[in-house]
Amino acid sequence: MLNFNYSIPTQILFGKDQIEALGDQVKKYGSKVLLVYGGGSIKKIGVYDKVVEIFKANNIAFWELGGIDPNPRISSVREGIKICREKDIDFILAVGGGSTIDCSKTIAAGYYYDGDPWDLVTGDAEIEKALPIGTIVTIAATGSEMNSGAVITNPETNQKLVYGHPAIAPKFSILDPTYTFTVPTNQTAAGVVDIISHTFENYFTRTKGAYLQDRLAEAVLKTCFTYGKTAIDEPKNYEARANLMWASSLAINGLLAFGKNAIWSMHPIEHELSAYYDITHGAGLAIITPPWMEYVLDDETVDKFVEYGVNVWDIDKTKDKYAIAHEAIDKTREYFRSLGVPLTLKEVGIGEEKLEDMAKAVIEHSNGPVGDFKPLNYEDVLNIYKKAL
Amino acid sequence: MLNFNYSIPTQILFGKDQIEALGDQVKKYGSKVLLVYGGGSIKKIGVYDKVVEIFKANNIAFWELGGIDPNPRISSVREGIKICREKDIDFILAVGGGSTIDCSKTIAAGYYYDGDPWDLVTGDAEIEKALPIGTIVTIAATGSEMNSGAVITNPETNQKLVYGHPAIAPKFSILDPTYTFTVPTNQTAAGVVDIISHTFENYFTRTKGAYLQDRLAEAVLKTCFTYGKTAIDEPKNYEARANLMWASSLAINGLLAFGKNAIWSMHPIEHELSAYYDITHGAGLAIITPPWMEYVLDDETVDKFVEYGVNVWDIDKTKDKYAIAHEAIDKTREYFRSLGVPLTLKEVGIGEEKLEDMAKAVIEHSNGPVGDFKPLNYEDVLNIYKKAL
Incomplete structure (x- = not known):
């Protein structure tokens, strides 16, 4: 067995209806949220409406970045960073699967970097800090909800790269298995x-x-x-x-x-x-x-x-x-x-x-x-x- | 499967010579340390000397509470709290097994409680906060190094009770298997x-x-x-x-x-x-x-x-x-x-x-x-x- 340093800081709220804790969780970190999601399945299964209801009940302001593709593009990251800066966002909530979460992680890190966020993915620039993020998971797959890695695609260069940094680990993740019933x-x-x-x-x-x-x-x-x-x-x-x-x-x-x-x-x-x-x-x-x-x-x-x-x-x-x-x-x-x-x-x-x-x-x-x-x-x-x- | 909330915040430094990280770890939390240990085996295996060397090299002041018994007594807890208050301790380092760690956890919580610390063990009083603690483990057994529970004995009442609180989870634990060679x-x-x-x-x-x-x-x-x-x-x-x-x-x-x-x-x-x-x-x-x-x-x-x-x-x-x-x-x-x-x-x-x-x-x-x-x-x-x- 090799030496290792273990740190898994993400809090997991696992099980049916754990979304009820969302308001309290988000308010630990911020009050102006970027809500990131994918193709709209979160609207069909009612999670979107529930999130909005909780945000309203807790006076949490939010802006949206929907339509994140599978194999998320660096272009979506750039778009997200732009919204975060314009709206002075202090927390990112990713609702979806690995693509949405990885895109959110990269927005979170890119927010504090002046250059192009692709530099952070390639390692040409170093991540220093990141906006806090939380996740609500809607598919069992990538595990991105509990780690500090992400995969981002750059179609211009035909590159799909993995990177990681402790700062991008989600603060909390809500894992409700019923959200995956309709996958x-x-x-x-x-x-x-x-x-x-x-x-x-x-x-x-x-x-x-x-x-x-x-x-x-x-x-x-x-x-x-x-x-x-x-x-x-x-x-x-x-x-x-x-x-x-x-x-x-x-x-x-x-x-x-x-x-x-x-x-x-x-x-x-x-x-x-x-x-x-x-x-x-x-x-x-x-x-x-x-x-x-x-x-x-x-x-x-x-x-x-x-x-x-x-x-x-x-x-x-x-x-x-x-x-x-x-x-x-x-x-x-x-x-x-x-x-x-x-x-x-x-x-x-x-x-x-x-x-x-x-x-x-x-x-x-x-x-x-x-x-x-x-x-x-x-x-x-x-x-x-x-x-x- | 039942619902659950997962949070394991303790950082683990696992493997040979991980003690080299001790100075940096302690300095994240304090500079005046109560060093808690048991019967002296830590002196025989050289860990005591190494800790002292690291403390000196890092200008960390420390006071000692040795002789913690197996099935640690509430009396040792009281003694530890007294030292912490007199010396204005801001960090507790437990070096040993579960008894030493559990005693340290209870000192950490008792420091902030005005009454007798036995009240915290029985649940008659609630823990509100605790001094930060770290551990260096010298026997594989209780697992206390990575959780928020403790077991304390009160010989006066023939009671050995378990209690727990998130505040007493160690901030870090150093697990070097070579320290257990002489158990x-x-x-x-x-x-x-x-x-x-x-x-x-x-x-x-x-x-x-x-x-x-x-x-x-x-x-x-x-x-x-x-x-x-x-x-x-x-x-x-x-x-x-x-x-x-x-x-x-x-x-x-x-x-x-x-x-x-x-x-x-x-x-x-x-x-x-x-x-x-x-x-x-x-x-x-x-x-x-x-x-x-x-x-x-x-x-x-x-x-x-x-x-x-x-x-x-x-x-x-x-x-x-x-x-x-x-x-x-x-x-x-x-x-x-x-x-x-x-x-x-x-x-x-x-x-x-x-x-x-x-x-x-x-x-x-x-x-x-x-x-x-x-x-x-x-x-x-x-x-x-x-x-x-």
């Missing part, structure tokens, strides 16, 4: 894949002796495999939605990564797919993950796949190591298939045309080989893309 | 039992659908069962000490209890043993736990024991439910035996004399039946004590 099947499925993938990134590492962290990761994986299909078949199953929602936060709030050298690899490989083709992140991950697993499986990594197969999929541990590993990978793919997500690049309309460009971009954006479990160079990434065709 | 065998064993017991208290509940929390609890249990004996056989095994240390914090920082109705029962039954006989808390828990399990096992609780047996002990799930349950209980007892902890009251010199008094006290201090998994009345508790003879 469409394909988005529920993509969200489950995202949670699983975050957990894989933290689980498949070369760090020895982080036994507890690995068992915690398996707990999150089992939760996804147990409830993912249920949430699709019975969208209003509270138990399924609640377990997935809490799993999504724990998968990526640091708990599974503390003490491990968790250098991600599947995400960077996927990020170019959604940067170049604007496909759903979770769909891209479902396409990339099984080929990645098959590609990195070798004598040095096989034991980790055995651990995964035996502990998560209950595969007979007396079998041959490689047999267990392949069975575990097959079960992962079958599980993704049961969720109805795409499993090949062709299914999302991606051909061979840009594979080389994307593989090159993966290496560039990673500043060298990707991942640490089995470090991947340009040829490796290209081969994984090809296996995914 | 004697019996204390290492008692600590492991304590971690296991905290996890059991959160695991054995009637709450349905908190699947993720139960899998997380199993992760902590497996960690204890994997590394407890190793830490005894190879005291300087870093991997074992590190996993146990992190397990001790996660077992009782809320993570396993959020969303569950975790009303403890083994701890209240044990607390009277150590209140009346001053035995080691972990030893008392090892004595109480298997009889408690056997006593509460019935048609309503058997499925939870099956879950425990199959998931934690890998017992064949096709067996009869009660066979699995009994096998799981037997394995728990055998595991405790392998650690060398006492398994009967007789072994720690407790006879039948005070069983009735203690059973009565358990009910009194719980204000009614104990626990929720299977609520226990006076006769039940007495029967468990008798089974433990």
